[in-house]
Amino acid sequence: MSCRKDPLNNLTAEESRIYITNYDTSARFQNYRTFSIIDSVAVINNNQLQTHDRTSIDAQFINAVANALTARGNTRVSRAQAPDLGVAISRVSNTSTNIVSYNDYGGYYDNYWDSYYWNYGGYDYYFPTYYGVYQSSETALMIDMFDLKNASQNNQIRSVWSGMIRGSGIFNSSNVDNQVTALFAQSPYLKYQ
Amino acid sequence: MYKHSVIIAVLLLTAYSAICQQGSKSVELNYTVGIPTGNFKNLTDKTSFRGFEVAYLFGITDQISLGLQIGFQDFYQKYPRQTYSEPGYDLSAVITSSVQTVPIMLKAKYILSANGFLQPYASLAAGGNIISYEKYYGEFVDSKTSFGFAAQPELGIHIPFGKGKRSGFHVAAGYNYMPFTFNDANGLRHALVKAGVSIEVND
Numbered sequence: 001m002s003c004r005k006d007p008l009n010n011l012t013a014e015e016s017r018i019y020i021t022n023y024d025t026s027a028r029f030q031n032y033r034t035f036s037i038i039d040s041v042a043v044i045n046n047n048q049l050q051t052h053d054r055t056s057i058d059a060q061f062i063n064a065v066a067n068a069l070t071a072r073g074n075t076r077v078s079r080a081q082a083p084d085l086g087v088a089i090s091r092v093s094n095t096s097t098n099i100v101s102y103n104d105y106g107g108y109y110d111n112y113w114d115s116y117y118w119n120y121g122g123y124d125y126y127f128p129t130y131y132g133v134y135q136s137s138e139t140a141l142m143i144d145m146f147d148l149k150n151a152s153q154n155n156q157i158r159s160v161w162s163g164m165i166r167g168s169g170i171f172n173s174s175n176v177d178n179q180v181t182a183l184f185a186q187s188p189y190l191k192y193q
Numbered sequence: 194m195y196k197h198s199v200i201i202a203v204l205l206l207t208a209y210s211a212i213c214q215q216g217s218k219s220v221e222l223n224y225t226v227g228i229p230t231g232n233f234k235n236l237t238d239k240t241s242f243r244g245f246e247v248a249y250l251f252g253i254t255d256q257i258s259l260g261l262q263i264g265f266q267d268f269y270q271k272y273p274r275q276t277y278s279e280p281g282y283d284l285s286a287v288i289t290s291s292v293q294t295v296p297i298m299l300k301a302k303y304i305l306s307a308n309g310f311l312q313p314y315a316s317l318a319a320g321g322n323i324i325s326y327e328k329y330y331g332e333f334v335d336s337k338t339s340f341g342f343a344a345q346p347e348l349g350i351h352i353p354f355g356k357g358k359r360s361g362f363h364v365a366a367g368y369n370y371m372p373f374t375f376n377d378a379n380g381l382r383h384a385l386v387k388a389g390v391s392i393e394v395n396d
């Protein structure tokens with residue numbers, strides 16, 4: 001529709017981002033004293049693990065999450081030291097293939113190259129229907145925390161917290177710390193007492 | 194002096210004829226301002242200054258005209274970043290509500306006073322409504338387009354001008370009743386203030 005205000009044109013990169021956190025309401029976060037965090041990021045595309053990676057941005061995210069937990073009273077240990085919490089980070093991408101029809105493509109030609117240019121004044125352009133194939137991809141950042149303290153009691157490694165960041169500019173170095181801060185800011189229960 | 198004033202006033206009043214004569218056709222062009230009311234304010238409470246209407250009316254009698262009216266109104270509001278919480282779940286987002294309405298209605302108009310410089314009128318329009326609803330969480334949208342019902346009562350004042358005083362300006366206030374239910378949307382009712390022209394288009 002015309003004459004409407006376009007919401008997407010009125011968003012900054014920061015405003016485009018959303019921060020989603022899910023947590024186990026029965027988890028006692030104040031009881032998790034130690035944590036271990038992975039040293040590389042899982043790269044997942046269309047639900048398939050592609051590789052583990054550690055780019056400079058990945059390292060930044062790992063450090064930012066570790067620092068946020070440490071600031072909340074948790075102690076970072078190696079995974080060999082029986083941590084209470086295991087922390088993993090993933091880059092999750094979904095790629096889809098789409099088809100678009102360029103039915104109106106030819107309509108613009110008259111405005112730029114009228115038929116007189118080709119010495120065929122008065123002739124109309126004709127375009128058959130064109131189809132284009134394009135891929136669109138979106139990548140989100142996921143942070144997951146697992147209860148290792150009670151894993152043997154539960155017979156499972158239970159996820160107790162996950163944070164997701166979606167939107168534009170996620171993997172800009174200058175945005176990493178603020179994004180991790182935002183996830184933890186909406187999770188005040190995430191601290192060791 | 195007093196007698197001259199009365200004579201002049203009578204001449205002015207009788208110089209203006211009705212905005213619709215039996216058999217006449219007219220086109221109305223309006224600029225409209227929409228003010229959300231009721232549950233619509235849960236989506237946006239910002240007044241919309243992006244709206245218009247076009248109507249084509251046929252005079253049935255000197256006071257009654259019938260026709261078709263099509264309108265458009267765009268409502269938009271962006272909220273600052275907030276955290277929305279449920280047990281076990283928190284979402285931080287900049288939420289934007291964007292709603293467009295395109296009512297297509299049959300309209301009946303009744304001129305209360307067919308003489309005089311100011312001609313009050315009442316109208317009632319009813320018909321269908323094309324609704325586009327979008328709620329953005331950051332750059333991610335939850336949207337629905339649907340076709341519903343719309344009704345619009347209206348009261349206005351017409352000020353004739355031109356040859357035979359068959360055209361004129363008008364200002365009016367109305368109310369759009371537009372049911373719509375989707376997610377957190379429960380009705381799109383809004384008050385309407387409009388100003389425009391009515392132009393006779395007889396052959």
